[in-house]
Amino acid sequence: MIIRLLILALAGVALHHIHRHGLPVFAPRALAVPILSYLIWSCWSVGFSPYVHHSAQWLAVYVSYTMFLYLLVFFISRWEHILCVLWVFPAMAFFQACLGAVQSWGGALRPSGTFFNPNFLAGYLIIAWVMALSYLVHQPVQRMLMLSRGKQVMVFSSWPKFLLAVCAFAALGIAILETASRGALVAAAVGSSLVIGARFGAQRVAVLLGFGLAAVLLIPNPLQERIYSEHASNPLTYARWEMWRSALQIVMEHPLGIGLGLYQYIYPQYAFPVESQIARYGTVAQTPHSEYLQIAVELGVPGLLIVGWGLYQVGRQIRAALGQRLRRLHRLAVVGASGAVGSLLVHAAIDSNLHEPALALALAACVAVLVTSTALSQNAVDVRSPVPHAYRSVGMTIAFVMLALMTLFVVRLGIAWTYYEKGNELNRAGDWVGAANYYDSAVELDPGKSLYHSALAAVRFKQFERSQDLKHIVVAVQQLTEAFRLNPLDGRLAGLLGKVYARLSSVADLGKEEQRAALLSAEKAYERATILEPFNVAHHWELGQVYLRLDNDRAGEASIKRAAELEPNFLRAREWIARLYLSRGELSRAQEEYSQIRARQERYLRFATSLLEKEFLVADSEALRAAISQARGGT
Numbered sequence: 209m210i211i212r213l214l215i216l217a218l219a220g221v222a223l224h225h226i227h228r229h230g231l232p233v234f235a236p237r238a239l240a241v242p243i244l245s246y247l248i249w250s251c252w253s254v255g256f257s258p259y260v261h262h263s264a265q266w267l268a269v270y271v272s273y274t275m276f277l278y279l280l281v282f283f284i285s286r287w288e289h290i291l292c293v294l295w296v297f298p299a300m301a302f303f304q305a306c307l308g309a310v311q312s313w314g315g316a317l318r319p320s321g322t323f324f325n326p327n328f329l330a331g332y333l334i335i336a337w338v339m340a341l342s343y344l345v346h347q348p349v350q351r352m353l354m355l356s357r358g359k360q361v362m363v364f365s366s367w368p369k370f371l372l373a374v375c376a377f378a379a380l381g382i383a384i385l386e387t388a389s390r391g392a393l394v395a396a397a398v399g400s401s402l403v404i405g406a407r408f409g410a411q412r413v414a415v416l417l418g419f420g421l422a423a424v425l426l427i428p429n430p431l432q433e434r435i436y437s438e439h440a441s442n443p444l445t446y447a448r449w450e451m452w453r454s455a456l457q458i459v460m461e462h463p464l465g466i467g468l469g470l471y472q473y474i475y476p477q478y479a480f481p482v483e484s485q486i487a488r489y490g491t492v493a494q495t496p497h498s499e500y501l502q503i504a505v506e507l508g509v510p511g512l513l514i515v516g517w518g519l520y521q522v523g524r525q526i527r528a529a530l531g532q533r534l535r536r537l538h539r540l541a542v543v544g545a546s547g548a549v550g551s552l553l554v555h556a557a558i559d560s561n562l563h564e565p566a567l568a569l570a571l572a573a574c575v576a577v578l579v580t581s582t583a584l585s586q587n588a589v590d591v592r593s594p595v596p597h598a599y600r601s602v603g604m605t606i607a608f609v610m611l612a613l614m615t616l617f618v619v620r621l622g623i624a625w626t627y628y629e630k631g632n633e634l635n636r637a638g639d640w641v642g643a644a645n646y647y648d649s650a651v652e653l654d655p656g657k658s659l660y661h662s663a664l665a666a667v668r669f670k671q672f673e674r675s676q677d678l679k680h681i682v683v684a685v686q687q688l689t690e691a692f693r694l695n696p697l698d699g700r701l702a703g704l705l706g707k708v709y710a711r712l713s714s715v716a717d718l719g720k721e722e723q724r725a726a727l728l729s730a731e732k733a734y735e736r737a738t739i740l741e742p743f744n745v746a747h748h749w750e751l752g753q754v755y756l757r758l759d760n761d762r763a764g765e766a767s768i769k770r771a772a773e774l775e776p777n778f779l780r781a782r783e784w785i786a787r788l789y790l791s792r793g794e795l796s797r798a799q800e801e802y803s804q805i806r807a808r809q810e811r812y813l814r815f816a817t818s819l820l821e822k823e824f825l826v827a828d829s830e831a832l833r834a835a836i837s838q839a840r841g842g843t
Contacts, residue, residue: 209563209622212272216615218279223611227604232449239525239579242518243274249511250468261656261693265621266469273365273572280576287538287584292575294339294541297570298376301336303658304329305383318388328564330392331555333384335548335570339398340377342544344370346536347406360732391559399551406530406543427478447482448497448558452477454494458505465508471495473697474505476741489743495563499556522549522575524747529578532585545577624654630727634833635667640674651687661691662701671709680715683709699740703747707731710754730754777812779805779827785830790839798836807827 250267259261284290308319308329318326347370386390387571458466458478466474472494479490496502504512526546535541552571555561562568631646661681665687672680685708694702709730713723735750741747751765765788772781786801805827812823 232421238521246514253468263468277572280637298336312837326387327389330387330837334551338547342403342540346540348363395555397550398554399547402550403547450480451496455501479743510691523576542581545574548574624650640667658691658695661687697735702737706730711780745771783827
């Protein structure tokens with residue numbers, strides 16, 4: 209909300225300048241056409257999205273970034289403005305590097321600064337690192353005669369600044385290595401290649417990069433340790449390849465896209481197992497760890513082609529900017545911005561770095577620098593067109609009204625989220641009445657967000673469990689039904705709805721017909737959940753229990769066996785199957801299941817760390833052993 213409001217405030221300042229001074233505006237440029245095409249295609253995607261609210265939120269994000277890019281291009285009118293924009297990155301990177309150092313000293317294995325994860329911190333640090341490299345390689349060298357020694361030596365001009373830049377460059381490099389980000393290594397190599405190639409020529413790039421990579425791989429450092437240890441210790445090392453493969457499969461099945469921002473809801477249908485994990489399907493991917501693949505999944509092949517078109521135009525802009533004849537200070541700024549753009553775009557191919565607003569805004573800022581530098585170097589004032597006086601008042605009135613409406617939209621959504629956060633705080637504290645009131649307020653302000661409805665349903669369900677007042681569980685059913693209507697792709701909502709209906713079917717105050725109707729509703733909800741999340745073992749287990757209560761023993765057995773097949777370490781299902789074999793007199797098969805349960809408990813129990821893993825290993829093996837022994841004695 210704060211970022212959006214700041215961008216809207218900047219837009220208001222721009223409109224005021226245009227209205228008061230008749231300032232010119234930029235005419236359409238090469239980048240404007242693919243950007244506009246992308247926004248139009250995104251609007252089409254929102255219109256056909258299964259979850260319109262979430263897609264509209266992502267469209268608002270794209271519009272915000274587009275406005276930011278345009279506003280920077282609008283306001284940058286001198287080289288001093290470009291230098292001021294670029295100086296922001298080293299300053300912020302130094303702060304982030306210091307914070308990362310404090311986190312490392314505090315015991316963090318991989319510092320993340322103020323970012324969501326260490327990979328994002330590394331991506332931001334690389335921007336400043338590339339700019340520092342550009343500054344260093346563009347420093348002039350003077351030959352000065354040292355009379356006291358009677359020989360010539362190499363002395364760098366402005367040596368205090370140069371030494372400061374060297375120290376900053378080294379500190380940023382150490383901070384990047386501390387994040388141990390493999391994607392950052394690739395991004396840094398590309399950004400450095402652009403800088404070195406622009407300064408010394410393409411033939412020098414391979415040699416210098418070879419030395420750099422050799423140093424990273426041979427000199428002990430955190431990144432090297434992670435690269436060597438990942439293969440042996442981390443079962444998720446190669447999960448990214450599987451995510452990319454599943455994303456390609458989605459694209460093949462949905463060539464026009466599934467809807468803007470909806471990857472996280474379609475992924476469970478294409479989940480893959482990690483065999484060495486206790487919960488094979490326990491890891492859920494929110495993104496495919498590739499911005500371009502996510503665009504292809506959500507906006508389809510047309511969206512990816514538009515992005516490719518835009519990247520081609522960015523490449524042309526970089527080439528045009530690097531081909532200019534500039535003063536040294538201006539050229540190092542352009543080269544640094546080009547390296548930063550290259551590193552961000554390459555990093556986006558192997559990670560979801562542009563989901564971090566700071567990195568997305570940094571990309572927009574660096575692209576704006578490249579666009580304006582070309583115009584400034586060519587004194588291209590003719591690329592601007594003045595706003596006609598006759599249309600200025602009408603146009604400004606419409607623009608200010610639209611800006612005000614956008615501001616109200618942003619504030620309303622922000623306040624709704626604040627209410628939701630406050631409700632979560634009260635919910636954790638056990639004040640369910642207060643939490644329900646805040647969730648109600650969030651729903652009133654933003655009724656299209658399914659998250660608020662499901663949160664209200666959850667707290668109402670807790671109130672029912674405490675008071676046994678039926679009105680609470682009725683509200684929970686209504687809210688979950690509405691949440692699932694808003695987002696029909698979310699299997700978790702269907703599973704929660706099935707849970708609430710199953711609990712309602714056991715309420716003693718209801719008649720038998722009402723109980724059976726609730727149980728049938730639970731069956732329908734769980735069946736929908738297994739379709740949307742076919743690899744979620746909980747849905748199959750709960751559906752099996754509902755089938756058994758409906759006297760559909762064959763379907764119940766099949767569903768529970770499906771749960772054990774998906775997750776061999778889900779011992780609750782194995783215990784049920786063992787007791788089923790006991791009831792049929794199949795002692796050898798029951799003994800086999802018991803042996804599997806004991807072996808898996810002994811193998812994994814001390815390694816189970818998460819709550820899900822511990823729940824998987826819960827089984828009363830002693831009681832099962834006693835039942836098997838009793839059955840053998842009886843026979």
